[in-house]
Amino acid sequence: MVPRYPLFMIAAMELGGTKTVVAIGKSDGTLEEEYRFPTTRPEETFRTAIEWFSSKGTPTAIGIAAFGPVQINPKAANWGDILPTPKPHWTGFSITKPLLEAFPGVEITLETDVNAACLAEARIGAAAGLENVVYITIGTGIGAGVLCDGRLLHGALHPEFGHVLLPRKDGDDFKGTCPFHNDCLEGMASGPAIEQRWGTPGGQLPPDHPAWDTEAWYLAHGIQALLAIAPPERVVIGGGVSQVEGLHKKTEELVRKLAAGYFPAVENSPYVVAPKFDQEAGIKGALMLTGIT
Amino acid sequence: MVPRYPLFMIAAMELGGTKTVVAIGKSDGTLEEEYRFPTTRPEETFRTAIEWFSSKGTPTAIGIAAFGPVQINPKAANWGDILPTPKPHWTGFSITKPLLEAFPGVEITLETDVNAACLAEARIGAAAGLENVVYITIGTGIGAGVLCDGRLLHGALHPEFGHVLLPRKDGDDFKGTCPFHNDCLEGMASGPAIEQRWGTPGGQLPPDHPAWDTEAWYLAHGIQALLAIAPPERVVIGGGVSQVEGLHKKTEELVRKLAAGYFPAVENSPYVVAPKFDQEAGIKGALMLTGIT
Numbered sequence: 001m002v003p004r005y006p007l008f009m010i011a012a013m014e015l016g017g018t019k020t021v022v023a024i025g026k027s028d029g030t031l032e033e034e035y036r037f038p039t040t041r042p043e044e045t046f047r048t049a050i051e052w053f054s055s056k057g058t059p060t061a062i063g064i065a066a067f068g069p070v071q072i073n074p075k076a077a078n079w080g081d082i083l084p085t086p087k088p089h090w091t092g093f094s095i096t097k098p099l100l101e102a103f104p105g106v107e108i109t110l111e112t113d114v115n116a117a118c119l120a121e122a123r124i125g126a127a128a129g130l131e132n133v134v135y136i137t138i139g140t141g142i143g144a145g146v147l148c149d150g151r152l153l154h155g156a157l158h159p160e161f162g163h164v165l166l167p168r169k170d171g172d173d174f175k176g177t178c179p180f181h182n183d184c185l186e187g188m189a190s191g192p193a194i195e196q197r198w199g200t201p202g203g204q205l206p207p208d209h210p211a212w213d214t215e216a217w218y219l220a221h222g223i224q225a226l227l228a229i230a231p232p233e234r235v236v237i238g239g240g241v242s243q244v245e246g247l248h249k250k251t252e253e254l255v256r257k258l259a260a261g262y263f264p265a266v267e268n269s270p271y272v273v274a275p276k277f278d279q280e281a282g283i284k285g286a287l288m289l290t291g292i293t
Numbered sequence: 294m295v296p297r298y299p300l301f302m303i304a305a306m307e308l309g310g311t312k313t314v315v316a317i318g319k320s321d322g323t324l325e326e327e328y329r330f331p332t333t334r335p336e337e338t339f340r341t342a343i344e345w346f347s348s349k350g351t352p353t354a355i356g357i358a359a360f361g362p363v364q365i366n367p368k369a370a371n372w373g374d375i376l377p378t379p380k381p382h383w384t385g386f387s388i389t390k391p392l393l394e395a396f397p398g399v400e401i402t403l404e405t406d407v408n409a410a411c412l413a414e415a416r417i418g419a420a421a422g423l424e425n426v427v428y429i430t431i432g433t434g435i436g437a438g439v440l441c442d443g444r445l446l447h448g449a450l451h452p453e454f455g456h457v458l459l460p461r462k463d464g465d466d467f468k469g470t471c472p473f474h475n476d477c478l479e480g481m482a483s484g485p486a487i488e489q490r491w492g493t494p495g496g497q498l499p500p501d502h503p504a505w506d507t508e509a510w511y512l513a514h515g516i517q518a519l520l521a522i523a524p525p526e527r528v529v530i531g532g533g534v535s536q537v538e539g540l541h542k543k544t545e546e547l548v549r550k551l552a553a554g555y556f557p558a559v560e561n562s563p564y565v566v567a568p569k570f571d572q573e574a575g576i577k578g579a580l581m582l583t584g585i586t
Contacts, residue, residue, distance in 0.1 A: 229523055
């Protein structure tokens, strides 16, 4: 077999909780080929990924966008390890070692899935050209990637935006679904929280259902916390739950009201937007990771 | 007059709401001489500062730690301007121009006062050696400087941590004192909020007064939001209000409880600490600004 990318093969991997995407492309985010398959046990998932990459050639660089918690600090001894997670079999698994063994000398850049998606949306997507961007995804859980001062934010480990504790909406006595914190943002506004609260999945609730005022309340307060700590110029909200008509606008209006004139960034319009790439933001961002230092 | 620092004179200025500090020293934070005077009208304040600097020589670099809101982004056309503020006479005043006119070619590094204090505490103070540090000050207002991944965080403008909206403590019906947001952190936990809530200034309330449980509640929730967004390895709390015995420990315990095992950084002990420098963190940090790029 003659490899198609004999000199520089740029590869990417998006390791999600339920599906994995591997791809070949360019560090500007251009996807050339991709392959999607279910995330199963770690060894099997990586065997599939490595076989696919190998069938294309030998990658010189791989960008990885991984679910968390994961040690993304390259200075840490356990760089690349999945940290304690309720997901069976994955705790302690190194997602960098199998790739380094298969492709000695390959340059790996590892990020959270949400940071990678944030990078794609901030460089070539719905917030292109801005240096302060937050990408929030709402699905089974809630997570956020943060680009601040042109850099992806990490801090101690990485942000866990879904677990921020926020003021309750007046009259809201829903207990919350988070097994750790009950009524954190994820516990109040994730897909499972919506379904449990209203007895119906979000996808079946019409845009004028009060569920979306509640949803916008918690999202807007989460964004208000971001404004106070790592102020974004624009917020991109993606993920299945976000696709109901009008949610972005409703959230933007409430954020502006909460800001009360105090945070100049919020006066930008549009401020809360849908992603440009959605399903492909993560894998595009993973490709782009190979181009940042 | 023979200038004492003929070749490289490192200067610093801490521009506070009520007092200004000017100093000469080293970019490692060493203070050699300092002079404190009341902040009055902008022109007068800067005349005093410039006269004092001139009496020492010609500064080659000046680090400025300024109250906000202030445009600290060197790429912005209005870099150095004080932005709309209730403080009379200061809105729109440039704090960099008078210094550049007095000392042509001087290299100015401008930061928020809290970011400068954070830098000093993170490099040579109570969080020395850590790359992810938050410095919170509680006095007339509440502000925070954030060092994340070894860099001072800005984002769109700069963090306004005091204005984060947090869950209310059970049974707490205090309206809050913030003219913009009522019950944001500053509105619930600043010096004036404590005095208005309990009818007594914080300095006169004993350490076992319930006021401090309330204070710790809001501080701990503010720190929980930081953990979810720009996770610190350690939090330094300074300012007049923080000086009551036991507040740091009480806050730390509550943060750990709120984290519920989810944020590994919080297991570090001590996690919430008093500053090493307190009154001098800002001016030391301003000196250190001359050493960062």
